[in-house]
Amino acid sequence: MKRSRFELFPSDMGFFPYVWLVYVAIPIYYISHEHWLRMAAGYLLIASFVLTYRQLFFARKSFVFWHGLQMLLLFTLSLAYSPYMLFMGFYISSFIPYYKDWRKFYAALFCFYAVLILPLLFYLPGLAAQDLYVVLPFLVVMMMSPFGMRSMYRQRQLETDLNEANERIAELVKREERLRISRDLHDTLGHTLSLITLKSQLVTRLIDRDPGKALLEAREIEQTSRAALRQVRELVSGMRTLTLTEELQASRRMLESAGIRLEAEGDFGNKEISGLVQNILGMCLKEAITNIVKHSRADRCTIAIKRTDSDIRLVISDNGVGLEGRKSGLRSDGNGLKGMKERLALIDGSLELRSSDGLTVLIRVPVVVRKTSGDGVPQAADGA
Numbered sequence: 001m002k003r004s005r006f007e008l009f010p011s012d013m014g015f016f017p018y019v020w021l022v023y024v025a026i027p028i029y030y031i032s033h034e035h036w037l038r039m040a041a042g043y044l045l046i047a048s049f050v051l052t053y054r055q056l057f058f059a060r061k062s063f064v065f066w067h068g069l070q071m072l073l074l075f076t077l078s079l080a081y082s083p084y085m086l087f088m089g090f091y092i093s094s095f096i097p098y099y100k101d102w103r104k105f106y107a108a109l110f111c112f113y114a115v116l117i118l119p120l121l122f123y124l125p126g127l128a129a130q131d132l133y134v135v136l137p138f139l140v141v142m143m144m145s146p147f148g149m150r151s152m153y154r155q156r157q158l159e160t161d162l163n164e165a166n167e168r169i170a171e172l173v174k175r176e177e178r179l180r181i182s183r184d185l186h187d188t189l190g191h192t193l194s195l196i197t198l199k200s201q202l203v204t205r206l207i208d209r210d211p212g213k214a215l216l217e218a219r220e221i222e223q224t225s226r227a228a229l230r231q232v233r234e235l236v237s238g239m240r241t242l243t244l245t246e247e248l249q250a251s252r253r254m255l256e257s258a259g260i261r262l263e264a265e266g267d268f269g270n271k272e273i274s275g276l277v278q279n280i281l282g283m284c285l286k287e288a289i290t291n292i293v294k295h296s297r298a299d300r301c302t303i304a305i306k307r308t309d310s311d312i313r314l315v316i317s318d319n320g321v322g323l324e325g326r327k328s329g330l331r332s333d334g335n336g337l338k339g340m341k342e343r344l345a346l347i348d349g350s351l352e353l354r355s356s357d358g359l360t361v362l363i364r365v366p367v368v369v370r371k372t373s374g375d376g377v378p379q380a381a382d383g384a
Contacts, residue, residue, distance in 0.1 A: 010057050017057060023088055024050060030082045042081060049073045049088065056095050067095055067108065071115045078119035083127065083135060089116055089142045097150035109146055116142065163257055170250070196224055243275075244268040247282035248303065251289040255301055258293045260318075266305035273312060277347055277365055281314050284340045284351075288316040288361045291336055296320030298358060307367075314363040323355035 009017035024046060031042035052070040059066050070092055077085040092112055099105040116139055127135075199221045206214035245268045255262045273281075285303070292301055298320030306313045340363075341351055347365055354360040 009054065013057070017053075020053070020091065020094070021050070023090055026087050027077060027081070027085050030084060034081070038081075042077070045073055045077050049077070049091075053091050056098075063098065064104075067092070068111070070095075071111055075115045075119065078115075079122060083119060083123040083131070086116055086119060086135065086142075087138060089139075090145075093142045093145045094149065096146040097153050105146075105150065112146075113143060159257075163253065166253060193228070196221055196228075199224070244273070244278050244282055244285070244305065247285050251285060251303065254289055254293055260292065260298055261300045263300070263302045264304070265302065267307075268305055270305075270307060272307065277312065280343045280347055280349070281312075281363065281365065283343055284363055285314065285316065287336050287340055292316070292318050292320065292359075296359065309367065311367055312365040314365075315360060316363075317358060317360040319358040322357075322359050323353060 027042070027046050031039055031046065034042060049070060052066045052073065055066045056063065056070070074085065074088050074092060077088070089112070092115070096105065096108045096112060099108055120135070120139070199217050203214045203217045203221070206217065248264060248268050252262050252264075289301070292298060296318045298318035301316070301318045304313075304315045306315075337351070337353075343349075344351055344363065344365070349363060349365040352362040352364075354362065
C-alpha cells in the first residue's frame with residue numbers, strides 16, 4: 001500500500017496557512033520574559049496551539065475536538081500569562097465559518113466569545129486605558145470576522161456549485177445529443193440495412209437459377225445503398241455542431257474559475273464561417289484554453305478572431321511562462337499540439353506558436369474560392 005506524502009499544511013492552499021503563523025510571535029515575545037518554568041510551560045502550550053491549527057486543516061470527524069482544544073489552550077494562555085494572548089483568537093475565528101450547520105456555528109461562536117470576554121474581564125481592573133485602546137478594536141474585529149468569512153465561504157461554495165451544475169448541464173446536453181443521433185441512425189438505417197440484407201440473400205439464391213433476376217436485385221441493392229448513403233449525409237449535416245460562440249462561453253467559465261481574465265476580440269458569431277470550420281476551431285480553442293489553465297501560470301488571456309478575404313485567423317495568447325516554461329501540455333512535441341494540427345489538416349488549416357511575453361497560438365484557415373455566381377463574382381466557400 002502506497003503511503004501518502006506528509007504535508008505540513010494542505011498544498012492546494014499555497015502560502016496562506018503559513019502567513020497566519022506570524023501571530024505566534026506575540027505570545028512567544030511575552031512568554032520569553034517569564035521565569036524558566038513558566039517559560040517552558042508557555043512554550044509547550046503554544047506548540048500545542050500550533051498543532052491544533054495544523055490539525056484543523058486536515059480534520060474531518062475530529063474537527064470539533066481540535067477546535068475546542070484550541071479554544072481551551074487560548075483561554076489558559078490568556079489567564080495564565082497576558083491579555084495580549086487574545087490576539088491568537090484570529091486563529092479560532094478563521095475556523096468558525098467551517099461549521100456549515102447554523103446551530104453548530106452559533107455554538108462555536110458563543111464559546112469563542114466566552115474565551116475572549118472572560119479573560120478580558122479578569123484583567124480589566126488592572127488594564128491601563130492605552131491597553132484597552134489596543135486590545136478592544138482587535139477583539140471587535142475577531143468577534144465579527146466569522147460572519148464575514150462565512151459569507152465569503154458561502155459565496156465560494158455557490159460559485160463551485162454553479163460551475164458543477166453548468167458542467168452537469170453540458171454533459172446532459174452531450175448525452176441527449178448522442179441519444180438523438182443513435183435514435184435517428186436506428187430509425188433511418190435500420191429498415192434500409194435489413195432490406196439490403198434480405199435482397200443480398202435473394203441474389204445469392206438467384207445467381208445460379210435466374211442470373212437476370214439476380215442482376216435486377218443487385219441493381220436495387222445499389223439504389224437502396226445510395227439512398228441510405230444520402231440519408232446518412234442528411235443526418236450528419238443536421239447534427240448540432242459546437243459553435244465558436246458557445247466554446248468562447250465555455251472557455252470564459254473555465255478561465256474565470258482559474259482566476260484568469262479573458263479579453264475577447266472579433267465577431268465569433270460570424271454566419272459566414274461554416275459549421276465544420278466552427279467545430280474544428282472550437283475544438284482547437286478548447287485545447288489551447290485547457291493548456292493555458294493547466295500550464296501557463298497566466299492571469300490574462302486574449303482570444304481574437306478575424307476573417308479576411310484569404311483566411312480566418314484565430315489567435316489565443318496569454319501572459320504566462322511561455323513555451324519554454326511549460327513542463328508539459330502544449331509543446332512542440334506534445335499530443336495537444338499534434339491533435340490540433342491533425343484537426344486543422346482536415347480543412348487545410350495551419351498552426352503557429354510564438355513564445356514572447358507568454359505564448360501566442362495563431363491558427364489560420366484558408367477561405368477557398370470554389371465557384372462563381374452567375375455574374376462571375378467569386379463565392380467564398382471554406383473554409384468559410
